[in-house]
Every structure is written in structure tokens, then in C-alpha cells.
Amino acid sequence: MKTFYKLLSLSFLGILFAISYIVYDHQTASVKIKPIVKIHAPYQSFIYATGIVESESTNISIGSAVSGIVTKVFVQAGQEVNIGDALFSIDSRDIKAKIESAKAKIEVADVTLTKILHQYQFDKQLHDQDPGAISRKKFLASADELALARANLALAKAELMVLKKELKRHTVYSPITGEVLRCKIRTGKYIDSSRIPSKSIVVGSNKLNLRVDINENDLLRFKKNAHSIAFIRNHPEFKIPLHYQYTVPYMVPKTALSGLSTERTDLRVLQVLYHFEKPNFPLYVGQQLNVFIEVQGKDYL
Numbered sequence: 001m002k003t004f005y006k007l008l009s010l011s012f013l014g015i016l017f018a019i020s021y022i023v024y025d026h027q028t029a030s031v032k033i034k035p036i037v038k039i040h041a042p043y044q045s046f047i048y049a050t051g052i053v054e055s056e057s058t059n060i061s062i063g064s065a066v067s068g069i070v071t072k073v074f075v076q077a078g079q080e081v082n083i084g085d086a087l088f089s090i091d092s093r094d095i096k097a098k099i100e101s102a103k104a105k106i107e108v109a110d111v112t113l114t115k116i117l118h119q120y121q122f123d124k125q126l127h128d129q130d131p132g133a134i135s136r137k138k139f140l141a142s143a144d145e146l147a148l149a150r151a152n153l154a155l156a157k158a159e160l161m162v163l164k165k166e167l168k169r170h171t172v173y174s175p176i177t178g179e180v181l182r183c184k185i186r187t188g189k190y191i192d193s194s195r196i197p198s199k200s201i202v203v204g205s206n207k208l209n210l211r212v213d214i215n216e217n218d219l220l221r222f223k224k225n226a227h228s229i230a231f232i233r234n235h236p237e238f239k240i241p242l243h244y245q246y247t248v249p250y251m252v253p254k255t256a257l258s259g260l261s262t263e264r265t266d267l268r269v270l271q272v273l274y275h276f277e278k279p280n281f282p283l284y285v286g287q288q289l290n291v292f293i294e295v296q297g298k299d300y301l
Contacts (some may be wrong), residue, residue: 015066039236042229043294047221051230053213053287055204056275057176062201065169066090070185075201077183081174087201088185095163100242103161109156113149119148178205181285204285209247210242212291213254215268221295228274228290238281239288242274 041048068090123142126133140287185191186201210230214222228242250270274291 006015006126021237027114027171032243039229039231039290040216041292042239043227043292047214047217047218047288047293049212049214049291049293051289051291052273053283053285053289054198054209055178055181055285056207056209057205059202059204059285060175060180060201061199062087062175064193066166067191068092068170070189071134073183073185073187075180075183077180079180079183080205080206081090081178085173085174085175087169087172087180090191092167095167095170099160099163099167100148101125102163106153106156106160108217109149110251112164113153116142116145119280127215131264142298167257176203176205177265178203203239204292206278208276208285210240210274210276210289210291212272212274212293214272214293215254216251216268216270219270220270222293223296226296227294228291230274230276230291232281232283233290238275239278240279240283245273245275247272 071089071091073088074085075081081087104159120142123134127139161163176190177230181204182199182202189200224244224247226244228244230240232238232240251268251270254267254269
């Protein structure tokens, strides 16, 4: 009898365990969703827009004046550079070989000039002592050969100078003082000078601008010198005062849609450039900000 009750108790416990396991296994895991932080507009009447951070110099894609294989990269992304700093170099062995050949040509031209100069000095001395000892035709021919030898030496030196300048073109230098925004170039990569730079290396100045896209529906409300301020997305405590620079007088299709039901995919925007002082919190080129532009006076919409 005791064995029967033990088996019955174990069976009952097994059934309870199975039921609790099934119930627990089918429970939906709780998902913690971080609420979107609401930014309170700093103005009573305003235009809302989005802006992209860019360098004041614009993002400069570095190209090369010559084609060839990259032999060395001198910088990396995030590195500060000064104007004239080397960024990368291209294989220059063929130019260096031509330079050695040009140097040899200069030596030959110099020796030839020395030889002809000695002959001319001898002919001139002979002509000065006795004009009849050497014909005038031979004396003039000697002078002409001397002039030609000097010209050949000057030409050889000029060719060497051209090759040295060509050698400098095999090293690409920074055109501005700023920061390397991107560096995807690697040793061994082939650079084609006939193609548009592929943004393998992008540099920009340390000063920043904000390119703001204003919807065509808000153009009548927009004033150039109106107060404006930008916020980092989901962080309303970080705000950046903006200073109007200029307006690009050419409207373009909007590429970044906010998802509003009233927003059309064929909407066009006016791009406005604002300058701002670099804040004491992290901000990066390409980052998108929320922008509020104050509307004063009559609100047309």
C-alpha cells in the first residue's frame, strides 16, 4: 500500500512539473523598449528640418595626378594633418630610372661642352693672333658648336628638373589643414588618375557646418537671419546654436524621409548652410541633427 501511495505522489509531482514547464516555456519574454525622447521646440512658431554635419571645407575626396600602385600610406582615419603632409605614395621606380638616365645625359653633355669649349678657345686664340691662320667659316662653326653644346646641356638639365617634379607627383599631399575623415586605401591598390576619386581617402577641415534640408512646403516661412538651433537626436540636453551662412539656390529631391504620413517621396528641399562652433561633446561628420528655425511675424501656413 505504501508503494502505491509513493507512486501516486511521484506521478502527481511529475504532472505538476510538466504543466509548469509547458506554461513557463510558452510565456512571451518581456521586451524592454526605450521610449523615444521628445524634444520640446524652443520657439512658439518654427520650421522643423534635418541637417547633416559636414566639414567647412566640404569633404574632399583625394585623387592622384598619376596612375600606379600604392606603395605606402602615411595616414589613418581620424589623424590630424597639416597642409602639405604626405598622404600616400605611388610606385615611382620608372621615374627614378628616367632620372638616373637624365643625370647620365647631363654628364655626357657636360663633357661634350668641355671638349667643344677647348676647341673653340684654341681656334679663338689662333684667330686673335693671326686672322689668316684659320678660316672665318671654321671659326664661326666652332662658335656655333659651342652654343649648341651649351643648349644641349641646358636641355638635359631641364629634362632632369621635369622628371624630379614628376617624381613629386607620385606622392599625394593634403591640400588643407584638418582631419582624415576616411582612409580605405591600402598598399598594393591600383590608382587610376583618369577616374573620379573613389573616396578612398577623404579629408576635411576641423571647422564644421550643418547642411539643413528645408521642405518646399516651408519655404514661405523661412527667413535667412532667423534664430535657429540644432539638437542631437534623442538627446535634447545637447543643443547647438546655429549661424546662417548661405543658401544653395537650387532645390534637390529629398533623400532622407522622416516617415510622416504627409510626406511625399517626390518632395524637394532647399539646402541651407549653417555654421556652428565645435561643441565640447562628441560630434562627427555625417551625423544627422534635428533643427528648429524660428518663424517670426506672419505665419503663412
